[in-house]
Amino acid sequence: MKVGNVTVGGDALVVVESMTKTATSEIDETVEQLHRMAEAGCELARVAIPDRDAVSCFGKVRSRSPIPLVADIHFDYRLALAVLEEGADGIRINPGNLGGKVPLERVAKAVLERKVSLRVGVNAGSLETTVYVKHGGATPLALAKSAIVYVRWLEEFGVENMILSAKSNSVPVTIEAYRILSRVSDYPLHIGITEAGLATAGIVKSAVGLGILLHEGIGDCLRVSLTGPPEEEVRVGYEILKSLHLREKGPIFVSCPTCARCRVDLHAIAEKVYRAIQDIDQPITVAVMGCEVNGPGEAREADVGLACGQKSGLIFRKGEVVRKVKHDEMVEVLLAEVRSLVRNIGQGRDVNGKS
Ligand code: SF4
The missing domain is CATH 3.20.20.20 (Dihydropteroate synthase-like)
Structure with a gap:
């Protein structure tokens, strides 16, 4: 009706x-x-x-x-x-x-x-x-x-x-x-x-x-x-x-709760990333993870992910490590990958940039 x-x-x-x-x-x-x-x-x-x-x-x-x-x-x-x-x-x-x-x-x-x-x-x-x-x-x-x-x-x-x-x-x-x-x-x-x-x-x-x-x-x-x-x-x-996967609207954001293994201010990083992607309409998954335990696994599963480590972080895009970055560059590089992915989707390419 x-x-x-x-x-x-x-x-x-x-x-x-x-x-x-x-x-x-x-x-x-x-x-x-x-x-x-x-x-x-x-x-x-x-x-x-x-x-x-x-x-x-x-x-x-x-x-x-x-x-x-x-x-x-x-x-x-x-x-x-x-x-x-x-x-x-x-x-x-x-x-x-x-x-x-x-x-x-x-x-x-x-x-x-x-x-x-x-x-x-x-x-x-x-x-x-x-x-x-x-x-x-x-x-x-x-x-x-x-x-x-x-x-x-x-x-x-x-x-x-x-x-x-x-x-x-x-x-x-x-x-x-x-x-x-x-x-x-x-x-x-x-x-x-x-x-x-x-x-x-x-x-x-x-x-x-x-x-x-x-x-x-x-x-x-x-x-x-x-x-x-x-x-x-x-x-x-x-x-x-x-x-419940009943509607898609904007990004799906994954971030870990942090624990004693986390060596970065993950809360601040997650907040920054979350806020920066709110204007995106596409239902991409973005993960921000605190350490090597579950980080690489979750980041690999996401469309774009960050797995923080002791001194650096790994940026994943669709399951592949695309960059290893210092702590102070992690947010910037992650968001650049997200934007590049969104541009590709907007141009009808797949998440790997292929038409
Ligand atoms: S990913 Fe690492 S820092 Fe985050 S909750 Fe799991 S073990 Fe702790």
């Missing part, structure tokens, strides 16, 4: 989504954030529509957005109808807080008229009280069942273009909820661990939860929810997908 010009589900690659964090009525700030998100690789953005002010600014934001926008609606179904008039590419609702079947039917009719997608997003924090009580809490079954009940209602109203999500901030609950959903439904699934937290804990929770689901083939679209900038959510999303 399509959200704007982005395909979600079927054989399409897993889509990376994020959400703006500016006030939607701050048009310039929101558009600037959307551009930063798109630059980081965000393919689909969600924009909260909490009130009429946000609705009235949405059209301007949409017309300047580089990526399709899904309007996030809670409580007041009329905001969904109004924002569709302003050109939303999709709507995300949690039907549990819209006020029942009648408002849901109004939203259904509007998305059908506009031929846009509808995300049915159930969250542990906003489950209907009756469901919550019946299941003794926000259990996986409660989340999945909730979503499916709404889906059946929407199907009665004729809606087919649906994406489902059932998120919790608990990794095991979320995983199990999506497993159930994937067994009982064929709709594309938007996956995420909601309210995952600040950087380190949030990244770990997201990587564990999304990683397990994606490895089981569950998930068509993902959002990493962090208390931090949306660009960071996007970068983490790609790192998760790259680690």
Whole structure:
């Protein structure tokens, strides 16, 4: 199915989504954030529509957005109808807080008229009280069942273009909820661990939860929810997908953790190299290793690698040692090899420079 010009589900690659964090009525700030998100690789953005002010600014934001926008609606179904008039590419609702079947039917009719997608997003924090009580809490079954009940209602109203999500901030609950959903439904699934937290804990929770689901083939679209900038959510999303070989985006960077055998400031070297290669689009592997133990092996496996030694370092390119360099030249020579490789790839040559 399509959200704007982005395909979600079927054989399409897993889509990376994020959400703006500016006030939607701050048009310039929101558009600037959307551009930063798109630059980081965000393919689909969600924009909260909490009130009429946000609705009235949405059209301007949409017309300047580089990526399709899904309007996030809670409580007041009329905001969904109004924002569709302003050109939303999709709507995300949690039907549990819209006020029942009648408002849901109004939203259904509007998305059908506009031929846009509808995300049915159930969250542990906003489950209907009756469901919550019946299941003794926000259990996986409660989340999945909730979503499916709404889906059946929407199907009665004729809606087919649906994406489902059932998120919790608990990794095991979320995983199990999506497993159930994937067994009982064929709709594309938007996956995420909601309210995952600040950087380190949030990244770990997201990587564990999304990683397990994606490895089981569950998930068509993902959002990493962090208390931090949306660009960071996007970068983490790609790192998760790259680690499972589900998407390629830019270099894969390998560096060792260092230990007492390391005779260089590998942390500083790795940081320098990592930062210097962030503008590269090609999925090349670059390795920076601290000593002779695992260094040559990993550097040889990479497209370009550095294995540091006691007094010098070996630069590898596609399995071959191409230079032996002094410590103070290692970064410069490594980056020159990386750039030369990227140029070759850009000219349609293979990694050894052959056409
Ligand atoms: S490559 Fe060498 S320095 Fe790096 S962790 Fe392994 S043994 Fe330690």
